[in-house]
Amino acid sequence: MLDKQLSSPEKTNSEKAYRQLREDIVFGAFLPNEKLKIETLREKYGLGAGPLREALARLSSEHLVVLEGQRGFTVAPMSAEDAYDIGETRTLLEIEALRQSFLHGDEDWETQLVAAYHRLVRAEQKVIQGETDFIEWETRNAIFHETMVAACPSQWVMRMRQQIYEQHQRYRHLSRKQSVGVRDIASEHKALFDAAFNRDIQGATEIIRNHIARTTQTVLQTLKAR
Known part of the structure; x- marks a missing residue:
């Protein structure tokens, strides 16, 4: 029961981070090839680094974000x-x-x-x-x-x-x-x-x-x- 209570807020924040990031990427708040820095995103959304990284990884699997090795995440290009x-x-x-x-x-x-x-x-x-x-x-x-x-x-x-x-x-x-x-x-x-x-x-x-x-x-x- 305690495990569920501890994990629930993080899961909720991860989903919130995913929805907000996805919406901002799809609707152009972030430009193609723009760097997505964790610290900047923390300030923008008021969320922790963990949920944001989880959301970025999910968006990477959907090809809306690109993971560039050790250099972090960028918005997927458009052509x-x-x-x-x-x-x-x-x-x-x-x-x-x-x-x-x-x-x-x-x-x-x-x-x-x-x-x-x-x-x-x-x-x-x-x-x-x-x-x-x-x-x-x-x-x-x-x-x-x-x-x-x-x-x-x-x-x-x-x-x-x-x-x-x-x-x-x-x-x-x-x-x-x-x-x-x-x-x-x-x-x-x-x-x-x-x-x-x-x-x-x-x-x-x-x-x-x-x-x-x-x-x-x-x-x-x-x-x-x-």
Whole structure:
């Protein structure tokens, strides 16, 4: 019992460190190739060195952080080649996950899909009106896409899809600000929702392929401009 009480706060702090670091990396608070010094992170987050190192090791396994031997940790680099590769790989996995999900989704899945889409629409309306930030939108966007594939029975497809989605999320943040007022993402999501609800595998395949390709193109343009 005592062991649990002693280990619980550290576990909680490790999870907190992981969530905060991951969010700051994905949403650009830390730049690609930036050094992640433990002392600086301790001051920023008010957490101990142990939980921070554990979080950095976890992020390293997810390829969001690079461990450079004795020199410590840095934010993973970003490149046009990597962005394109991630976009193409996500397309392949997303299409397969959607196909299997459409075949196995039940009434509960449909109900959850409707709810996730409704919340995403609300968030998109708030972004247009300037009433919310991109983090809230991104959270609801992720839930919507996850709900569409939630009925996929293949654990390996889902694991690989989740890993590549998180990598794509980092690049997608670059394109999101560039897309506001230029790209009608709400209409793209509406088309995806309709295809999913109607179990239209062929239609959803074409929509998701174009959906991801547009994002990749915007990311490549943004990286080139930088």
